[in-house]
Amino acid sequence: MSRQFDVVVIGAGPGGYIAAIRCAQLGLQTACVDDWKTADGKPAPGGTCTNVGCIPSKALLQSSENYEHAAHAFAEHGIQVKGLSIDVAQMLKRKDKVVRQNNEGILYLFKKNKVTFFHGRGSLAGEGAGGYEVKVAGNSEETLSARNIVVATGSDPRALPGVAFDNHLILDNDGALAIPEVPKRLGVIGAGVVGLEMGSVWRRLGAEVTVLEALPAFLGAADEQVAKEALKVFTKQGMVIRMGVTVGKVITRKNVTVEYTDSTGAAQTLAVDKLIVSIGRAPRTDGLNAGAVGLEIDARGFIAVDDDCRTNLPNVWAIGDVVRGPMLAHKAEEEGVAVAERIAGRHGHVDFNTVPWVIYTSPEIAWVGKTEQQLRSDGVDYRAGSFPFMANGRARALGDTTGFVKLLADRATDRILGVHIIGPMASELIAEAVVAMEFGAAAEDIALICHAHPSLSEAMKEAALAVDNRTLNL
Ligand code: FAD
Numbered sequence: 293m294s295r296q297f298d299v300v301v302i303g304a305g306p307g308g309y310i311a312a313i314r315c316a317q318l319g320l321q322t323a324c325v326d327d328w329k330t331a332d333g334k335p336a337p338g339g340t341c342t343n344v345g346c347i348p349s350k351a352l353l354q355s356s357e358n359y360e361h362a363a364h365a366f367a368e369h370g371i372q373v374k375g376l377s378i379d380v381a382q383m384l385k386r387k388d389k390v391v392r393q394n395n396e397g398i399l400y401l402f403k404k405n406k407v408t409f410f411h412g413r414g415s416l417a418g419e420g421a422g423g424y425e426v427k428v429a430g431n432s433e434e435t436l437s438a439r440n441i442v443v444a445t446g447s448d449p450r451a452l453p454g455v456a457f458d459n460h461l462i463l464d465n466d467g468a469l470a471i472p473e474v475p476k477r478l479g480v481i482g483a484g485v486v487g488l489e490m491g492s493v494w495r496r497l498g499a500e501v502t503v504l505e506a507l508p509a510f511l512g513a514a515d516e517q518v519a520k521e522a523l524k525v526f527t528k529q530g531m532v533i534r535m536g537v538t539v540g541k542v543i544t545r546k547n548v549t550v551e552y553t554d555s556t557g558a559a560q561t562l563a564v565d566k567l568i569v570s571i572g573r574a575p576r577t578d579g580l581n582a583g584a585v586g587l588e589i590d591a592r593g594f595i596a597v598d599d600d601c602r603t604n605l606p607n608v609w610a611i612g613d614v615v616r617g618p619m620l621a622h623k624a625e626e627e628g629v630a631v632a633e634r635i636a637g638r639h640g641h642v643d644f645n646t647v648p649w650v651i652y653t654s655p656e657i658a659w660v661g662k663t664e665q666q667l668r669s670d671g672v673d674y675r676a677g678s679f680p681f682m683a684n685g686r687a688r689a690l691g692d693t694t695g696f697v698k699l700l701a702d703r704a705t706d707r708i709l710g711v712h713i714i715g716p717m718a719s720e721l722i723a724e725a726v727v728a729m730e731f732g733a734a735a736e737d738i739a740l741i742c743h744a745h746p747s748l749s750e751a752m753k754e755a756a757l758a759v760d761n762r763t764l765n766l
């Protein structure tokens with residue numbers, strides 16, 4: 293006998309749990325199935341993001357930034373710190389507590405919104421009398437049926453070929469968030485978002501960090517000027533970043549030796565105590581029974597979906613990391629809400645042109661819309677305006693003047709095409725740019741808006757003024 297719902301969501305990461313909550317808010321009887329568990333076997337909804345991604349990484353970034361400030365920045369303020377030390381066990385304990393609070397928050401939200409939660413592995417079982425069936429294998433076996441299924445099974449870290457993660461010497465994101473003591477030498481393969489964020493955490497705490505990146509250009513998805521500034525700052529901070537390398541053998545004994553050829557083709561070795569491998573993530577479809585039910589998977593392993601997140605199976609939807617598009621929590625959430633609206637017969641919409649990107653290093657990096665190199669290659673005639681935080685009063689008072697805001701606008705219409713920030717609180721500042729772009733604003737609109745003084749947001753206004761060559765404070 294199957295239990296009947298209107299919607300069954302498989303996966304309770306940011307895509308799945310948000311989809312489930314929105315479905316329930318729209319009056320649909322909703323179940324959500326998730327298999328993540330704590331060390332003692334309890335449910336831990338929230339997916340990669342909550343358990344081993346966004347949330348714990350930001351907790352450690354904050355702890356390590358506090359430590360670095362105490363070590364290097366407080367003295368300038370006249371604050372003397374004697375006998376400074378880092379208690380890694382306590383730092384990890386705090387991170388685990390933050391994660392647990394988020395797990396519990398989601399369980400509470402499920403209860404409040406009347407989403408029925410099932411702890412176990414969900415697999416597609418084809419059409420039954422009551423709709424599409426999902427089998428749940430957990431402490432007990434259950435069969436659920438629903439008219440609509442939402443697959444939100446997320447992604448797993450990619451390993452280097454032949455180099456399995458052991459989370460002792462070869463670390464994935466989970467291992468990188470749980471190193472029990474600061475390693476003397478830390479290697480990172482991949483200068484992407486995980487590599488830079490996790491490399492920053494352990495560098496701030498005292499590790500010598502070397503990053504090996506295959507591509508010749510640093511942060512290729514970011515605006516070139518931002519990427520250049522970021523490389524300069526991270527290098528100055530002490531992170532060694534080698535671009536254009538080819539990683540060869542990885543030998544693990546007491547520690548790790550990485551053989552690689554550098555950008556000139558010369559053979560090199562890197563000896564480290566721990567190695568983080570952060571070379572991207574692969575969609576997770578194992579255990580879904582996709583093959584047996586005929587769910588189409590594309591050549592790269594993602595569940596194939598149309599623009600509205602419909603799969604090839606009627607009333608089966610897929611969202612988040614397991615489908616095309618950026619692997620970002622907020623993208624997964626937006627797709628979750630849009631699919632819920634569509635299931636309820638309403639209009640759902642995700643604007644992929646205004647999905648913001650943030651890298652939570654110090655300085656933070658954030659952007660939305662097109663980069664200058666994209667506009668050039670698309671042949672778009674644009675104007676650029678930049679403003680450095682060095683000339684912003686609040687940044688000076690904060691003692692954090694690295695970086696700039698750059699705004700790109702169409703030359704003819706002045707419509708904002710992209711905004712790029714490297715500097716303090718870029719993650720928060722970018723929201724203004726997202727709103728502006730979503731409302732089709734011109735650079736002049738931002739320039740005409742009153743921004744509080746002194747605030748970092750004035751750099752956004754000044755960058756907008758700079759598009760028309762009329763900054764006031766530079
Ligand atoms: P997931 O969060 O991966 O959740 C999928 C869930 O489904 C998991 O709980 C999984 O166990 C479960 N599941 C899978 N298969 C089944 C099954 N068959 N049955 C039952 N359950 C199943 N993004 C940001 O936007 N900002 C950040 O700051 C950020 N930081 C990150 C830091 C790190 C270290 C990492 C690794 C990622 C980070 N991300 C960040 C990316 C973000 O975590 C993902 O984009 C996001 O979690 C994707 O959400 P999702 O719901 O698609 O999948």
Ligand code: NAI
Nearest residue numbers: 482483484485486487505506507570571572573619650651
């Ligand atoms: P990534 O795609 O950001 O970076 C991977 C890097 O590894 C790339 O620069 C790639 O060129 C390089 N690489 C690939 N193979 C390599 C090899 N064999 N040798 C050397 N370099 C190699 O992937 P990452 O950092 O693993 O993150 C995964 C996903 O998680 C990202 O897509 C991102 O969307 C998400 N994420 C988001 C965060 C945020 O929003 N702040 C934080 C962390 C992760």
